[in-house]
Amino acid sequence: MKAAVCRAYGPAENVKIEEVDKPTPADDEVLVKVMASTVEIADVRIRALRVPKGLCLMTRMAMGLFKPKYPVFGLQYSGVIEAVGANVKAFSVGQAVVGSNGFHLGAHAEYITTKQDGALALKPESLTHEEAVAVLFGGSTSLGYFDAGGVKAGNTILINGASGAVGVAAVQLAKHLGATVTGVCSSKNVELVKSLGADHVIDYTKEDFTATKDKFDFVMDNVGNASFAKVKHMLKPNGKTLVVIFASAIEMIKVLTNKRAIMLSSDSEKEVLSGKMFSRLMQLAEQGALEPVIDTSFPFEKIADAHRLVDGGHKVGVVPVRIAS
Ligand SMILES: NC(=O)c1ccc[n+]([C@@H]2O[C@H](COP(=O)([O-])OP(=O)(O)OC[C@H]3O[C@@H](n4cnc5c(N)ncnc54)[C@H](OP(=O)(O)O)[C@@H]3O)[C@@H](O)[C@H]2O)c1
16 A cells, blocks of 8 residues: 655655555454545654754654654544454444544554544545544644633633634534634634634734733643733633643643643543544534634645645644545
């Protein structure tokens, strides 16, 4: 089968389509023919070791000391089950599914295997494979943080970085939960963020969002420039920050010792990458509460171009890759 393989940390050029062995499902796994995947900031962070200051060694230890341990990237996919292992009861051949093997990656390939009790859920017919895969990364991250923080109807939330993969999902899901949403983005994305339901939008190229007089139950940082110290004055007395990304290892340590700054625990991360979460997202997408926002979609052979677009740091929503048609 064909797979996009990255054998050395570095630029987008290092991602090349190669012929590799097609996987065989174990007894508790399904074999999926991948129709669509996405290139996310997570792929770029691993490929280029572009991680918050002070976390490079930790990333190498997790993802491969000298070269990528999992050379086929790709966090999530949408596809069709082609075969099932002997003990698989929950899924059957021919079903359209969305799935992920988490940080074992592997979705940038024509075939992938996933455990039946892993992050695997049925894809509704009303969504194309590209649409279905496009809500997984941002949707699961946002719901993971909203669950961990307890975001609920009546809350006010500021979403910094409202136009990226996480931001576009967060705006829609916070509105769906009944929160009042302020989005922070650049001028070119103001109309998009409003159209996703944001009640207020701050254009960061014109205004410093930390100068707002409004007070929030939650400040969600998807950019890494809104540390607790910087936004504390914007929080209500019991307000919290949802720290999706931080600037450095020192900031991470500060978050870990601050009860009002929330990062996902390892248990919450398991919830984020679960069949239950993916089913929830498919339902939300089917009912129109979570619409995919697609920047540019690429054919599989142009996957290095997709990496380049994500490298730029200014994509809007998601960058799907069409692996099969
Ligand atoms: N903790 C977790 O479990 C977890 C999970 C997923 C993602 N993440 C992290 O979350 C972050 C966001 O992920 P993503 O997929 O949304 O990234 P992304 O799609 O690459 O974000 C790109 C967006 O960021 C916006 N942006 C850039 N600079 C900005 C600024 N100064 N202020 C406001 N917006 C700005 C850009 O908008 P403009 O073009 O308008 O500037 C662009 O739309 C990443 O750092 C990622 O590593 C963490």
